[in-house]
Amino acid sequence: MNNVVVFGSQWGDEGKGKIVDLLTDKADLVVRFQGGNNAGHTLMVDGEKYALHLIPSGILHPGKLALIAGGVVIDPEGLLKEIDALTARGITITPDNLFISEKAHIVMPYHRLLDLARENLQGVNKIGTTGRGIGPAYEDKAARIGLRMGDLRNLDYFREKTVHALLEKNHLLNGFYQVPSVKLVDLMALANVWAERLTPFLSDTARLIQSALGRGDHILFEGAQAVQLDLDHGNYPFVTSSNPIAGSVTVGAGLAPGKIEGVLAVVKAYSTRVGLGPFPTELKEETGEYLRTRGVEFGTTTGRPRRCGWPDSVVIRNSVELCGADHLAVTKLDVLAGLPELKIATQYLLDGEKIDFIPADIQTLDCCQPVYEKLAGFNVDLKKARKITDLPKAARYFLDRLSELSGAPLGLVSVGPNREETIILHEYF
Numbered sequence: 262m263n264n265v266v267v268f269g270s271q272w273g274d275e276g277k278g279k280i281v282d283l284l285t286d287k288a289d290l291v292v293r294f295q296g297g298n299n300a301g302h303t304l305m306v307d308g309e310k311y312a313l314h315l316i317p318s319g320i321l322h323p324g325k326l327a328l329i330a331g332g333v334v335i336d337p338e339g340l341l342k343e344i345d346a347l348t349a350r351g352i353t354i355t356p357d358n359l360f361i362s363e364k365a366h367i368v369m370p371y372h373r374l375l376d377l378a379r380e381n382l383q384g385v386n387k388i389g390t391t392g393r394g395i396g397p398a399y400e401d402k403a404a405r406i407g408l409r410m411g412d413l414r415n416l417d418y419f420r421e422k423t424v425h426a427l428l429e430k431n432h433l434l435n436g437f438y439q440v441p442s443v444k445l446v447d448l449m450a451l452a453n454v455w456a457e458r459l460t461p462f463l464s465d466t467a468r469l470i471q472s473a474l475g476r477g478d479h480i481l482f483e484g485a486q487a488v489q490l491d492l493d494h495g496n497y498p499f500v501t502s503s504n505p506i507a508g509s510v511t512v513g514a515g516l517a518p519g520k521i522e523g524v525l526a527v528v529k530a531y532s533t534r535v536g537l538g539p540f541p542t543e544l545k546e547e548t549g550e551y552l553r554t555r556g557v558e559f560g561t562t563t564g565r566p567r568r569c570g571w572p573d574s575v576v577i578r579n580s581v582e583l584c585g586a587d588h589l590a591v592t593k594l595d596v597l598a599g600l601p602e603l604k605i606a607t608q609y610l611l612d613g614e615k616i617d618f619i620p621a622d623i624q625t626l627d628c629c630q631p632v633y634e635k636l637a638g639f640n641v642d643l644k645k646a647r648k649i650t651d652l653p654k655a656a657r658y659f660l661d662r663l664s665e666l667s668g669a670p671l672g673l674v675s676v677g678p679n680r681e682e683t684i685i686l687h688e689y690f
């Protein structure tokens with residue numbers, strides 16, 4: 262196998278960062294293909310904690326290439342902060358190991374302001390976005406009025422497009438949302454810095470990927486967010502503005518469908534959701550609090566407490582099917598230790614009938630009650646387990662049921678945040 266797409270199968274924050282970091286050992290290239298700095302991947306490497314938002318985690322491994330492909334939206338301010346913070350910690354980032362697509366769209370400061378202003382105006386109907394301007398940036402891409410990273414090579418053209426964009430954006434900001442408008446001179450001052458610092462990193466990343474495929478290099482495609490937040494397949498409108506399903510790698514990175522070789526679903530051993538929207542297995546009582554505290558379930562990007570609940574195999578099965586997952590990478594199994602009883606949702610009860618799919622409209626989904634299978638808990642510290650047989654029987658049974666109900670075999674099990682705290686059942690690359 263020469264390439265693997267790693268994706269989130271629930272509502273994000275499944276621990277994709279650790280899984281990608283682990284697989285990077287044998288990869289040559291690590292590629293981000295959708296989303297922006299709304300993503301937050303927390304990694305523990307040699308006892309040090311890193312929080313990455315835009316830069317693929319491959320950057321932490323000397324000798325590996327990190328690519329931000331054209332399907333990503335890039336906030337240059339956020340990207341530069343990330344580059345500077347990593348550089349200050351001794352990580353080498355140069356145009357020889359970080360490649361940014363010239364086709365990637367830019368998240369402009371007015372996108373962030375519009376995201377926040379819209380959320381404020383929505384009141385109780387807000388989505389609970391990360392406030393990073395991701396939705397407005399993708400809107401402009403689709404409306405064909407977006408600015409792309411490659412436009413930074415020609416600041417006259419950049420200026421012309423910005424003048425045009427500001428006519429509409431300032432009208433919205435000032436006239437409609439009644440927040441201060443944005444000045445062209447300020448944007449151009451920023452654009453000058455972005456151009457100077459970021460254009461050396463720009464390239465045609467789709468061609469780089471084609472060349473890497475031709476050489477038989479190992480490529481890891483790092484998904485952000487998750488299937489239930491997918492613009493088309495998630496719980497619309499409580500979704501993000503990109504497509505986190507695995508197939509989106511074809512558009513976002515330029516990988517032909519037939520070239521996808523491996524698909525790995527990252528599944529947290531329980532469920533979490535940050536932001537608003539349906540969550541059938543949410544636990545609003547002390548078990549939810551137990552998971553939040555033990556799992557340190559607070560957003561990497563916004564610091565918001567995550568909503569916690571039981572694992573939901575209706576959700577995971579849906580993601581496995583939509584993405585064609587070959588294996589599951591189950592994360593944070595250790596967090597479940599100490600609970601006297603575990604539950605997995607197997608179906609939903611809707612109007613007295615059992616269903617095993619996710620209704621498309623959120624009003625119906627809100628009426629769904631999970632049907633649970635109850636399993637024995639375990640109260641053992643799992644962090645030292647390196648083989649599946651090191652796990653207590655109850656933990657193994659839980660994993661087996663999760664895998665059977667979800668429709669994909671186990672590939673990896675993570676029992677702690679560090680690289681070595683992992684049980685590997687299937688080798689990639």
Ligand code: IMP
Nearest residue numbers: 273299300301389390391500501535536
């Ligand atoms: P946006 O992507 O900032 O527009 O936010 C839309 C929804 O997706 C909100 O519910 C966010 O909390 C959620 N979201 C976006 N990125 C992530 C992520 O990386 N992890 C978890 N939730 C996310």
